[in-house]
Amino acid sequence: MSNTLALNGGPKAITMDQEKALQWPVLTEEDEQAVLGVMRRNETSLSDEPLKLEKEFAEYLGAKYALAEINGTSALYAALSVLGIGPGDEVICPSYTYWASAMPAATLGARVIFCEVYPDSLDLDVEDFKRKITSKTKAVIPVHLWGVPCEMDEIIAIAKDNNIAVIEDACHAHGAEYKGRKTGTLGDFGIFSFQASKNLPGGEGGMLITNNRDYLYKATTLGHYRRAAELPVEYSKYQHTCLGFKHRMSPLHAAITRVQLKTLDEKNFLRKNNIEKLLKALEELPGFHIYWPPSHIKRVYYENDIVYREEETSVSIEDLIKMLKEEGAIVRRDRYPLLHQQPYFVERGSNPEDLPVTREINERIIALPAFPGDDGSLVDQYIDAFVKVAGTF
């Protein structure tokens, strides 16, 4: 391998065609047949397909109940609605997450209180969560960011002491485990997304998980019209109006999700092998901080985000990215626009200068591919690119 940077006219370290190794979702003939089956049975609206998915996904997770939803956002909205959360209530959530973690609570009229994340795991900081609790706090939303389970025992214990519901946002964490239990089954509710980029990609779709039958029935009454009629009378009395929006999942997406579920673990394993090969190499280079979770946490990889501390090298994060891109790498600054700095929340009382840890770490993250279909050769070329660039540090 030549040491001359591609930026300075040397050969690129990454020469492979990346399309196949990075293709996601991986849809096959089986997905096509599943969709065709729904169409041929003329079940594009009313179908058992979402119900079958509920059963299979609940079994996979070891959860009591699952309710298929339009998407992860609607599942979160349903969980908050079931809890009766609205004006005057507060919901605690990290600022470093996708906006859908916070917007359902805001849409219901509650105030979202943002809390810090840990600078290594990027998950909800338990101490800051505790500090942010007031008499108005009704729920906390730990987000298992990028597939790393939050410290659920501590969060649940604090929540119990303060009579706060726990809604796990597991939209990045299909198949991850905390102390031997699957994420999404630990809190009062677990929320999943099956949007096409997710580890369990159905195209669109979501799931609400709970072990509480009353919660399940209330969520069913919220927008699963025909199914509400089959519930005990205290719920079925609402069958002719339901309690709000329609939340029913599309059978076509449920059909794809069912097929994809069969290979979820296998595909998670492939990502893990590839990404961890890269991370182990990066760990040897200055500036890169790799987070290895403790043994009670079994993470999955949704995205491959890495902390780079430019002050430990002579190369700024911007220059690092420029050099890597010239080597052929697909790399970007992955900065979720911090929610507490967004106009919507600033207009509702959030202080954009809050959350110093979150703001600091957010400046130091680079995102790399998750290598979902790589046989390891592309990762090797990425390692070469990093080693070459780190030679200039």
Ligand SMILES: Cc1ncc(COP(=O)(O)O)c(C=O)c1O
């Ligand atoms: C952390 C997180 N929560 C919730 C959602 C919402 O899921 P959906 O897009 O299915 O509504 C997403 C989706 O990207 C997400 O990343």
